Amino acid sequence: MNNMSTKRNARAKEIAQAALRLFARKGFTAGSVEEISAEAGIGKSTVYEYYRNKEELFVAAVQEGADQWFADLEMIGSETQDPVERLYRIADLYLEDHGADFTEKSRLFLEVVSQTLLQGGIFSDQRHLILNIYQRHIRTVVGFLLEGVSSGRLRPEIARHSEKIAINFLAYLDGLVMHGMVAGGQVDLRSQIDLFLKYFAPLLTIERTEAA
Amino acid sequence: MNNMSTKRNARAKEIAQAALRLFARKGFTAGSVEEISAEAGIGKSTVYEYYRNKEELFVAAVQEGADQWFADLEMIGSETQDPVERLYRIADLYLEDHGADFTEKSRLFLEVVSQTLLQGGIFSDQRHLILNIYQRHIRTVVGFLLEGVSSGRLRPEIARHSEKIAINFLAYLDGLVMHGMVAGGQVDLRSQIDLFLKYFAPLLTIERTEAA
DNA sequence: CTAAAAGTCGACCCGTTGTTCGGAAGTGTT
């Protein structure tokens, strides 16, 4: 029985991952259930054994994507204690795989935003789900900042505005990735971020190097 | 004859504007041609007298949106000469109408980005069109920065990185608007921008007020 | 005034796709 349900869960997860890949590639409306089933290597009707409908499948795909994202974020938290280094690593995460074609995460993120506000979109009546993911995202970065203050590497004043700072930093990264998308390789995201952090990081850290 | 074609153009523009509104509200795939025709107060088939197909209509809608946007941007350029003031005004433009529900421009922008990268999307083979709009956008802000340098209000070093700076600034604004969208009023965009510009503007201007 | 041209639109066609259904194929139990 337990064996049964774990096997079932594993199957459900496989389908969700296939859906994640396809939705990221083609979007919610254009990505058909049949294609997803093909991607997962099963029949179309089998999908409906695991998910009531396409929307539920999309939600599962988003959850799957979010889980992967937070796993990466937490990895950063455990691998380095230096707050500035952490910010650089987050930026790396955003740029990851940004070669020939874009990472699944960015595309799916875009699709989520669309579905969140588009009238009649999937999340228009399930905002709380997205809001949870969003707030966890912010909270993680706020945590990094506050830890940086406690450990004495960041200026104490940061603590007061930690949430605003986190939001601004992430907003910048999200926006930059979008620019990279529309500009399609015309913009060197790496050097954009380097320029940004070159001025941003000193605003946060204690050691002020006034001598240029 | 001339009268005829201007009348025809006017009609085409009306339809494009209706399309702009609807696509912004429901997205490209979910917004049907029938709804657009209803929004424009005409029959569905009439739309096809002015646009070959739905994609062409979408392109027209995007052009329409871009035209409005650049008109606003140029207005800023003519209304004030102060470069920092101009940046603030651009930020205002992004926040404009961000009350109950979001401005058409932001939503359409999102849809454009989607359609630009989604495999099989409209702009996947018409990237140049989007790229033109994008570059004009960047170039306008670069122009503001360079004018600021010439007039002696911005630091001369700015000139070297003017494009990178413009991109970073606009990327931040785009990203922030997206955050506002997903967070749905939980984030006070105005105060986010104020915090950002409070640290950003002094990096650009000549008069350094080291005494806090 | 009239005939051709342009504009309009209701009705229809048809491909796509989400969803259901009935039964076949596997799995475990006794």
Place this chain on the structure above:
DNA sequence: AACACTTCCGAACAACGGGTCGACTTTTAG
């Protein structure tokens, strides 16, 4: 081997929506 039970899927259903067509109305021009 026979049974229940789950898993799987091919085929059919139904709705939706992009696009076409032919007839009707309005405009233009001589």
